[in-house]
Amino acid sequence: MTESEKGPTGRRRGRGARERILSASQQLFREQGINRTGMNELCAAAEVSKRTAYQHFTSKDEIVAEYLRRFDPSVLSGVFDRTDLTPRERLLAAFDIPPTTPLCPYIAAAVELHDPQHPASQYAREYKKAVAARLADTAREAGAADPEQLGEQLALLIDGAAARTRVLDADAFPTAAAIATVLIDNAIPATTGDDRRREEVSS
Amino acid sequence: MTESEKGPTGRRRGRGARERILSASQQLFREQGINRTGMNELCAAAEVSKRTAYQHFTSKDEIVAEYLRRFDPSVLSGVFDRTDLTPRERLLAAFDIPPTTPLCPYIAAAVELHDPQHPASQYAREYKKAVAARLADTAREAGAADPEQLGEQLALLIDGAAARTRVLDADAFPTAAAIATVLIDNAIPATTGDDRRREEVSS
DNA sequence: TGTTATGTACACCGATCTGTGTGCTTAAGG
DNA sequence: CCTTAAGCACACAGATCGGTGTACATAACA
Structure with missing residues (x-):
């Protein structure tokens, strides 16, 4: 002691x-x-x-900014490091965050502060870009034709699920996951280097 | 006079x-x-x-609620009544709202008021459901296999584009439109009753 | 023991917010 | 003309907010 x-x-x-x-x-x-x-x-x-x-x-603004920086996105950041999953599964796992938070705090901060110059708003922007980038990396790893585009698309799905969950008060992540499946299947031609199902090309 | x-x-x-x-x-x-x-x-x-x-x-709350009710969603509501477009084109036209508002006011109100019981929050919920329903109707008209699901998916894309546009300060609607195209093409088998290209089934 | 950080308790400042009270002015209608 | 409705200007109440000033208490270290 x-x-x-x-x-x-x-x-x-x-x-x-x-x-x-x-x-x-x-x-x-x-x-x-x-x-x-x-x-x-x-x-x-x-x-x-x-x-x-x-x-x-x-100031309180400084606390807000630090609060956002310290926010533990364990769900998202943890997803990308799971080596037990294939890249494709990792992309989908990003949507398995059902009962988390009322709303993505980055979106909430951007709306509440209402000033794009606020340090917290700037960090929210950086964070969202970083997530899209990591998704793009994983998409590239999974052999997507246009990884950048797929990453941006999946990031948009996550934000859409978060926003819609908040407004409707009902979990929208399953819907987003369904869309993600379609996009991933569409962007990763079965011929390319995904780890499984490499031979059964169609049907 | x-x-x-x-x-x-x-x-x-x-x-x-x-x-x-x-x-x-x-x-x-x-x-x-x-x-x-x-x-x-x-x-x-x-x-x-x-x-x-x-x-x-x-009270101010009453003004806020009425403000949301009076908000003219001319872009969205106008889209569904355009008889010059095919159902499929109408679904896509919902994403052609590039330089509109900083953020969908319904999402903004739900976040700012932070009370799901607030009349404005309740109306936002109703409105979002109504949009999804109209999208579902149009999807059904276009011959989608599961119109309800497609409507919900497209609605999520719109919200995602709105939220992401706000946070990133960059137009995310093109990305959403790209996803919508994929979803629609996937949900409406070329065999079903879309008005054109009914014969050239594949390729 | 005394000094120096570090923290507490609490009143307080100025700004801003929603909402009222009051008295005056103008237009419309008989 | 007189009444009634609608509006204006403006001060003000009461609450809350971010942030400070002040005086006091405790722990660690010399």
Whole structure:
């Protein structure tokens, strides 16, 4: 017990204030939205005094940007590293994220902040491009005719499923997965180097 | 000149206050977002006193709901009535809305209001369902094997294009249209009753 | 023991927001 | 002319927001 517990009365010393703030923001910003979560509420949830919060971050905007950067896209990033799946299966696995979040936080941030110049909006843009790029890489690996195009198409399907899930309050990812299957089958001619079913070319 | 001009000094009498408020909301809510547009600003743009505004609407939420209801989806609704196009062409024409709005206002409202019970959120849900239904009708008309599914898929593509356009700040509708083409070609077997190319079944 | 970070508790500032209260002005209709 | 409806200008209430100032408490280190 070097430190890391907390003083008998005040001043908690576990994981530092930064971590608790960002951790609380993960929950509150996603549950209630960014604009509807005030700093008082955020600090209370993080069990951190507001004064301390503003010694770690210069503004709420900075917290928002860092919140997006720290958002763990474990589902997506994990998909691309699964060596137990064929490239084709990896592309499809990106749609197996049923009960995750009310809405992709990158889209939500872009809409809520409403300023393309906001650091968080810029990061959202970068992230979305990165996802499309990784999808394109995997598509190339799977032998797609036009990997860039397929990557962009699959990325659009993911965003469409996220947006539609939010508006309709019903899971739209199965529909997106169905479209993805069609696109992948169409873009990867059975002749090309996908790992299985290389001989049974048609039907 | 019965009325409809305006008094020499005060009190404008053209189209009534309601119309001007809703008209201004169309511009401001879409350009700046709902939450970032205050009632003072809205009333100033509508050239209506705030007092008058609150005699026509009980709250801003009511204005928001009515704004969504009055939003003219001329592009989409117009598409379905174009008898000069084949059903198949009508399905594709739904993606020819390049330089319209920064983001589908229905998605934006659902995200900004962040309350599925809000009247505007409920209407957004209804509208999105209605669009999918009309797409399904058209798909059925075009002879699709599973019209409901194709309608839902195309609706997802539209939402995906809208969301992605907003986040990336680049038009994603061409990509969506490309996917739509594939889906439609896949769902409507050339043997079925599409109006042209009925004989040249393959190649 | 004393110093220095680090944190807390809490009041507070200024801005902005939705919504009202009040008194005045104008147009329409008899 | 007088009444009634509609609107305007403007101040203001009450709440919330992001962010600060201040005084005090604790832990680590010298």
